[in-house]
Amino acid sequence: MDFDFTDDQKLLKESVGKLMASRYGDFEKRKGYQKYPNGYDPAVWAEYAEAGILSLPFSEAQGGFGGGPVETMIVMEEMGTALAVEPYLACVVLAGAILKYGKADHKIADIVSGEAIIALANIERGSRYDLNDVSMPAKLDGTEYVLEGEKSVVLGGGAADYFIVAARTSGNRRDVDGITLLLVDAKSAGISRRGYPTQDGQHAAEVSFGSVRVPVSNVIGGVGKGYAILTRAVDEAIAGLCAEAVGAMDALVKMTVEYLKTRKQFGVAIGSFQALQHRSVDMLVMLEQARSMAIYAALCVDDADEVARGNAISAAKVQIGRSAKFIGQQSVQLHGGIGVTMEYKAGHYFKRLTMIEQMFGDSDYHLRKLAASVAGLAA
Amino acid sequence: MDLNLSAEEITFRDEVRAFIAAELSPETREKLVLGREIGKHDFVEWQRKLNAKGWAVPHWPVEWGGQNWGPMQEYIFLDELQQAPAPSPLQFNCSMVGPVIATFGTEEQKKKFLPATANLDIWWCQGFSEPGAGSDLAGLKTTARREGDFYIINGQKTWTTLAQYADWIFVLARTNPQAEKKQQGISFILVDMKTPGVTVRPIQLIDGGREVNEVWFDEVKVPAENLVGQENRGWDYAKYLLTNERMGIARIGVSKQRIRRIKELAKIERYGDTQLLDQPWFREKLVSVEIELKALEITQLRVLAEARKRGRHGEVDPNSSILKIKGSELQQVTTELMMDVMGPYVLPFAASMDDEDRTNEPPIGPDYAASAGPTYFNSRKISIYGGSNEIQRNIIAKAILGF
Numbered sequence: 001m002d003f004d005f006t007d008d009q010k011l012l013k014e015s016v017g018k019l020m021a022s023r024y025g026d027f028e029k030r031k032g033y034q035k036y037p038n039g040y041d042p043a044v045w046a047e048y049a050e051a052g053i054l055s056l057p058f059s060e061a062q063g064g065f066g067g068g069p070v071e072t073m074i075v076m077e078e079m080g081t082a083l084a085v086e087p088y089l090a091c092v093v094l095a096g097a098i099l100k101y102g103k104a105d106h107k108i109a110d111i112v113s114g115e116a117i118i119a120l121a122n123i124e125r126g127s128r129y130d131l132n133d134v135s136m137p138a139k140l141d142g143t144e145y146v147l148e149g150e151k152s153v154v155l156g157g158g159a160a161d162y163f164i165v166a167a168r169t170s171g172n173r174r175d176v177d178g179i180t181l182l183l184v185d186a187k188s189a190g191i192s193r194r195g196y197p198t199q200d201g202q203h204a205a206e207v208s209f210g211s212v213r214v215p216v217s218n219v220i221g222g223v224g225k226g227y228a229i230l231t232r233a234v235d236e237a238i239a240g241l242c243a244e245a246v247g248a249m250d251a252l253v254k255m256t257v258e259y260l261k262t263r264k265q266f267g268v269a270i271g272s273f274q275a276l277q278h279r280s281v282d283m284l285v286m287l288e289q290a291r292s293m294a295i296y297a298a299l300c301v302d303d304a305d306e307v308a309r310g311n312a313i314s315a316a317k318v319q320i321g322r323s324a325k326f327i328g329q330q331s332v333q334l335h336g337g338i339g340v341t342m343e344y345k346a347g348h349y350f351k352r353l354t355m356i357e358q359m360f361g362d363s364d365y366h367l368r369k370l371a372a373s374v375a376g377l378a379a
Numbered sequence: 380m381d382l383n384l385s386a387e388e389i390t391f392r393d394e395v396r397a398f399i400a401a402e403l404s405p406e407t408r409e410k411l412v413l414g415r416e417i418g419k420h421d422f423v424e425w426q427r428k429l430n431a432k433g434w435a436v437p438h439w440p441v442e443w444g445g446q447n448w449g450p451m452q453e454y455i456f457l458d459e460l461q462q463a464p465a466p467s468p469l470q471f472n473c474s475m476v477g478p479v480i481a482t483f484g485t486e487e488q489k490k491k492f493l494p495a496t497a498n499l500d501i502w503w504c505q506g507f508s509e510p511g512a513g514s515d516l517a518g519l520k521t522t523a524r525r526e527g528d529f530y531i532i533n534g535q536k537t538w539t540t541l542a543q544y545a546d547w548i549f550v551l552a553r554t555n556p557q558a559e560k561k562q563q564g565i566s567f568i569l570v571d572m573k574t575p576g577v578t579v580r581p582i583q584l585i586d587g588g589r590e591v592n593e594v595w596f597d598e599v600k601v602p603a604e605n606l607v608g609q610e611n612r613g614w615d616y617a618k619y620l621l622t623n624e625r626m627g628i629a630r631i632g633v634s635k636q637r638i639r640r641i642k643e644l645a646k647i648e649r650y651g652d653t654q655l656l657d658q659p660w661f662r663e664k665l666v667s668v669e670i671e672l673k674a675l676e677i678t679q680l681r682v683l684a685e686a687r688k689r690g691r692h693g694e695v696d697p698n699s700s701i702l703k704i705k706g707s708e709l710q711q712v713t714t715e716l717m718m719d720v721m722g723p724y725v726l727p728f729a730a731s732m733d734d735e736d737r738t739n740e741p742p743i744g745p746d747y748a749a750s751a752g753p754t755y756f757n758s759r760k761i762s763i764y765g766g767s768n769e770i771q772r773n774i775i776a777k778a779i780l781g782f
Contacts (some may be wrong), residue, residue: 002381277776292677315670371662
């Protein structure tokens with residue numbers, strides 16, 4: 001049992017922390033990044049590439065840094081604290097994991113260099129959080145697949161140079177088998193997209209595919225075999241998201257406590273009132289429980305047993321969701337009016353935390369999934 | 380980062396597990412599994428077995444039977460006891476008065492008390508709380524008046540757990556009523572329960588049990604040699620005593636054991652056409668608690684990892700207050716789940732609790748159901764004792780959040 005970072009991990013934390021401070025230390029800068037066409041400043045992304053964090057989760061053979069889930073946790077937590085808006089989770093963690101497990105090494109190089117943004121397009125109207133719920137057909141025509149349909153809420157989809165599309169090559173809508181992952185050039189004929197900001201100041205897109213032709217060589221991980229890769233990649237994304245949430249919650253709790261110590265009413269700092277102190281303590285307890293589960297997620301996400309891995313990830317997502325809701329709501333409450341303004345940072349943490357709950361399965365979804373599991377949560 | 384136990388820790392855990400399996404009396408274990416009260420005999424027999432093995436007081440100084448274990452080993456040991464389930468070494472002896480005597484007592488006191496305390500030849504109870512001094516312990520009014528070579532003690536203690544079994548009591552009493560601050564002028568005194576003027580009156584709790592008592596002191600004459608440490612420094616010793624209480628404060632093993640038991644019984648109990656355990660709503664409630672417990676277990680391990688770095692005689696980590704709050708809440712919520720399992724069979728109150736002539740009456744409903752209600756009612760104390768959860772919040776607010 002050991003909760004310490006290695007020296008290299010400490011170094012990583014420090015350097016990412018510095019990078020985030022220089023880019024996000026002034027909250028006004030973040031508002032500036034959001035004005036760019038896809039909601040982030042490409043110069044910041046280039047800086048990530050230069051700092052090596054775009055190569056983080058990839059092996060040295062893939063041109064990467066050889067980091068594991070703990071390294072991703074470190075970076076995501078810093079991004080959560082900074083409220084970073086770049087599509088790091090969408091491109092490096094999520095799409096990156098699909099390329100990694102699908103052995104599509106040639107495209108990893110483009111992520112590492114910062115040249116390409118790759119986004120996973122799997123959600124369809126009505127599929128909600130079920131990764132097996134894929135209707136969009138990919139029909140084989142000679143040496144190409146033809147894609148026809150719509151993908152929704154594609155994270156980082158506005159900026160994407162490539163999409164990884166989950167499409168159905170056999171079976172019925174909710175079958176686990178028959179889902180094929182295809183790498184699709186975003187410039188392909190027949191693709192149209194509508195990018196938009198999300199509630200938390202990040203970006204996503206609705207993407208339509210009208211008879212889009214994709215060479216069979218662009219299949220990632222085997223025809224009809226996409227589901228296992230998809231779930232594993234989403235589990236990694238959830239682990240990363242948990243860490244991001246912890247970074248955001250940690251910052252928000254600190255910010256709220258600081259506010260209570262300085263805000264005066266009735267001639268005293270409102271932090272002198274026990275009701276508000278105890279509420280802050282409850283926020284701290286929720287934060288520490290969430291931190292424990294983010295660590296748990298990072299340390300279980302490489303588990304070879306996919307059921308154990310999925311259950312651990314679901315448990316983490318439930319705890320994160322509950323903690324995030326409590327801390328988000330209470331920090332706004334304790335701030336009072338300033339907490340519900342767009343100009344002040346606390347509300348933006350609240351918004352990001354609220355959206356994290358809606359991503360990759362909310363607390364109820366994961367609670368149900370875990371409850372239905374025969375294996376249950378490892379003791 | 381790594382959540383796994385080391386090879387040595389696994390070997391140790393297995394050794395503890397095997398010892399419990401071989402040595403714990405099946406009757407004691409069954410009482411604990413069924414949630415029945417365990418008696419003096421169960422405690423004494425088990426603690427003597429632990430003591431013979433050298434495990435009754437592992438955290439004491441080595442010369443008095445300590446094992447020089449690290450925080451992780453201590454935790455594994457307690458967790459295995461809780462999960463077995465087996466009684467823990469009597470905390471009044473092992474975690475409270477023992478370490479205080481070992482640290483602040485005279486050589487004579489150590490020789491007289493420590494071996495007997497470790498072996499449970501002496502059963503101690505704790506004379507701290509008073510009717511007017513609960514969370515505000517320093518507000519205590521019991522006095523110890525010095526007369527020659529004696530202290531004369533007058534006052535009333537309350538919530539004195541298992542005083543009915545106790546041979547001795549360690550008492551906080553005011554020796555200097557004129558002290559400037561209320562924390563000053565308090566002394567830590569050891570009193571033989573057989574001394575004339577000591578009266579024990581049981582208090583029945585809402586579960587029907589009689590585990591706590593009022594203890595009255597009426598002109599109780601105690602030899603001055605029974606003072607521990609210096610006169611008027613008792614508050615410091617009491618604070619020191621509480622630092623030893625932190626280990627296993629969350630009692631995660633107890634909650635884990637109860638959840639395992641709930642799962643067993645929810646397979647026996649029916650709900651409509653299925654086992655209760657197959658009901659999605661029940662599984663969601665259960666797994667919801669399991670998630671929080673998993674989180675707390677890791678929080679506990681993080682606190683232990685910090686303790687390991689600080690060395691064993693560090694200050695109390697205020698994070699242990701987080702463990703107390705969450706750990707008590709989860710113990711309580713598992714007792715609610717157990718009532719969910721029993722359904723209407725929570726209702727019957729075992730007549731034997733109030734009427735000794737009726738102890739042989741058969742149980743009403745399944746025999747495992749009788750304790751569900753009482754355990755729930757009794758467990759409400761967990762968030763009240765050992766510094767109520769509100770006091771724990773005050774501690775965190777001050778020591779961690781800096782209010």
